Amino acid sequence: MNKIYDITVIGGGIVGLATALKIKEQSPQLKVLVIEKEHEVAAHQTGHNSGVIHSGLYYKPGSLKAVNCIRGYKMLVDFAEKEGIPYELCGKIVVATRPEQVPILDGLYERGAQNGLTGFKMLDAAGLREYEPHVKGIKGFFVPQTGIINYKIVCEKYAEKFQKLGGQINLGQRVIEIRQSDKLSMVITAQNYYETRLVINCAGLYSDKVAQFTQETPIDVRIIPFRGEYFEIKPNKQYLVRNLIYPVPDPNFPFLGVHFTRMIGGGVEAGPNAVLAFRREGYKKLDIHARELWKTLTWPGFQKVAAKYWQTGLGEMYRSFSKAAFTKALQELIPEIQENDLIPGGAGVRAQACDRDGGLLDDFSIIERPNAINVCNAPSPAATSSLSIGQTVAELALKRF
Numbered sequence: 001m002n003k004i005y006d007i008t009v010i011g012g013g014i015v016g017l018a019t020a021l022k023i024k025e026q027s028p029q030l031k032v033l034v035i036e037k038e039h040e041v042a043a044h045q046t047g048h049n050s051g052v053i054h055s056g057l058y059y060k061p062g063s064l065k066a067v068n069c070i071r072g073y074k075m076l077v078d079f080a081e082k083e084g085i086p087y088e089l090c091g092k093i094v095v096a097t098r099p100e101q102v103p104i105l106d107g108l109y110e111r112g113a114q115n116g117l118t119g120f121k122m123l124d125a126a127g128l129r130e131y132e133p134h135v136k137g138i139k140g141f142f143v144p145q146t147g148i149i150n151y152k153i154v155c156e157k158y159a160e161k162f163q164k165l166g167g168q169i170n171l172g173q174r175v176i177e178i179r180q181s182d183k184l185s186m187v188i189t190a191q192n193y194y195e196t197r198l199v200i201n202c203a204g205l206y207s208d209k210v211a212q213f214t215q216e217t218p219i220d221v222r223i224i225p226f227r228g229e230y231f232e233i234k235p236n237k238q239y240l241v242r243n244l245i246y247p248v249p250d251p252n253f254p255f256l257g258v259h260f261t262r263m264i265g266g267g268v269e270a271g272p273n274a275v276l277a278f279r280r281e282g283y284k285k286l287d288i289h290a291r292e293l294w295k296t297l298t299w300p301g302f303q304k305v306a307a308k309y310w311q312t313g314l315g316e317m318y319r320s321f322s323k324a325a326f327t328k329a330l331q332e333l334i335p336e337i338q339e340n341d342l343i344p345g346g347a348g349v350r351a352q353a354c355d356r357d358g359g360l361l362d363d364f365s366i367i368e369r370p371n372a373i374n375v376c377n378a379p380s381p382a383a384t385s386s387l388s389i390g391q392t393v394a395e396l397a398l399k400r401f
Contacts, residue, residue: 004034007397008187008196010175010210012036012145014046014151015375016202017158019397020391022230026167027398032167033194035187037174042155044281045204046383048348049260050230053077053087054381057094058249061114064392070115072388073145079387080149083157084093085163086264089147095137097332101248102139108248109141119144132238133338134334146244148264151383153368158386166344175203178213178372184370186216198397199372204279205351207376214372221353221361221376222299225280225292228272229320230345233260235258237341240334241268247333250312258319258329269345270330270337276313279331283347285320304358353377366393373397 002123009020012034020029020034038044050129056073058142061066080087096105112120121142123131128140139201159169173191178199180186187194203210208223233241261269276296279289296302306313327339353376364385365377375394 003031003195004184006401007198008185008346009034009200009202010087010187011202011204011207012041012159012169012171013044013204014042014155014158014386015204015378015389016200017041017155018386019200019202019393020167020390021158021162022387022390022394023163024162024167026077026394027401028165030401032162033196034113034167034169034395035173035175035189035194035371036169036171039059039172041159041169041171042152045348046129046155047108047152048283048346049151049380049383050272050286050348051148051150051263052244052261052384053089053149053275054384055112055117055143055145056115056381057108057112057117059111060363061111061113063255063362064366065362065381065385066115068364068385068388068392072381072385073142075327075391076149076154076389077147077385078156080154085149085157087147087149088264089145090262091241092140092146092246093123093131093135093140093142094246094248095128095135095140095333096248097137098245099138104251105139105141105248112143115192117143117145132242132245134336136333136335140398141202148244148262154383154386167278175210175213178210180347180371189364197371198400200393200397201372201374202377202378204378205349207351207374208353209380211367211374211376211380214369214374220356221365222301223280223351224296224299224302224305224354224360225277225282226274226350226352227273227277227282227347228350229347230269230271231326231342232272232345233268233337234341235267237337238268240336245333258326260333261384268343271326272348273316273319273326273346275316277349280351281349283349285342299354301354301358302355305354305360309357351377352379364389365394368396
C-alpha cells in the first residue's frame with residue numbers, strides 16, 4: 001500500500017462508523033479508514049437488534065453507559081430528525097408482576113430520576129391498563145423517552161456521511177494481525193495490509209481478539225457471546241401490544257428479560273431470551289464453532305459465571321428449546337398471549353465482556369494503548385449511544401494528533 005492512514009477503525013458496525021464520522025467531522029484533514037470483515041456494514045449486532053431507542057433508565061448514575069446513553073439519545077434523535085430517518089418516541093412501561101419485584105421497580109424509578117429523566121409516571125394496576133390494556137401487573141411506571149428506530153438505516157447513513165467527508169470504507173477485510181512499531185501500526189487482513197498511525201478497535205464480537213493484537217501481555221477480558229432469540233406475534237394478535245412492555249430486570253444479570261417491542265417497520269417482537277451462543281456469530285441454536293466454544297468454556301471468568309448463574313442459564317436454555325416455556329414467560333406480562341400466537345423471529349448475538357474473575361462487565365469499556373484505542377465492551381445501549389460513544393472515542397483519538 002502506498003498510502004499511510006492517520007486512523008484506521010476496525011469494525012463497520014454502528015459504534016465504528018459513528019466514531020469514524022465524528023473524527024472526520026472534527027478533523028476533515030485526517031485520512032480515516034474503516035475496515036469491515038463482512039461485505040456490508042451493520043452485519044452483526046447492529047443489524048440484529050430490536051431497534052429500541054433507550055432512555056438511559058437502567059444505568060448507574062455517572063457510568064459511561066448512563067452518560068453516553070442520555071447524551072447519545074439526544075444526538076440520535078437530532079440526527080434522525082435532520083436526516084429524515086423514521087423513528088417514534090412511543091414510550092414504554094416497566095411492569096412488576098410480583099410483590100418481590102416492587103422494591104426493584106421503585107429503585108429503578110429512582111435511578112431514572114437520578115439520570116435526569118423527566119415525565120415518569122408511577123402506575124397502579126389500573127394505570128398500567130390505560131397504557132397497555134392487556135397487561136397484568138401490580139405496579140409499574142411509564143417512560144416517555146423510549147422509542148423505536150431501524151439501526152441498520154442509521155448505520156448506512158453514518159457510512160454515507162463519512163464517505164462524503166472523504167472517509168474510506170473497505171469491506172471484506174478480516175483482520176488477522178496487527179504489527180506495531182513506535183510510530184506506525186500495520187493492520188494486516190486476509191487480503192491486504194494498511195499502515196496507520198492509530199488503530200481504533202470497534203470489532204464488537206471480536207473486540208477482545210483485536211485488542212490482543214495491540215498488546216503483548218494477555219488481556220484480562222474475553223467476549224462471551226449470548227444469543228437472544230425473538231418470536232414475532234401473528235398479525236391478528238398484535239392488538240395485544242400497543243408499544244413497548246418490559247419486565248422488572250434481574251438486578252444481578254445484565255439482560256433485561258423477555259419483553260414486547262413494536263417495531264418501526266411494523267409488527268411486534270417478543271423476546272429475547274439470553275443463552276450462551278456456541279460461536280461468536282451463532283444466530284441459530286446449533287451453530288457451533290468448536291475452537292470458539294472451547295475458548296469460552298475454558299475462560300476462568302466464564303466458569304465462575306456459570307457456577308453462579310447456572311440455574312438462570314438452564315432456564316434460558318430451556319426457553320430456547322421450548323416454545324411453551326417461552327410463552328409462559330411472556331404470559332407473566334400478557335396472560336392472553338398463547339403459544340400459537342407466536343411465530344419464530346430473528347436472533348441477535350450480544351458481545352458481553354467477562355473478566356477473569358467472573359464479572360460480566362456492566363459498563364462500556366474503552367482501553368487506551370500507545371498505538372490503539374480498544375472499545376472492549378459496548379453492548380446495549382450502544383446503538384442508542386453510538387454518536388456519544390463516537391464523540392468520546394474521537395476526543396481520545398484527536399488528542400494524539
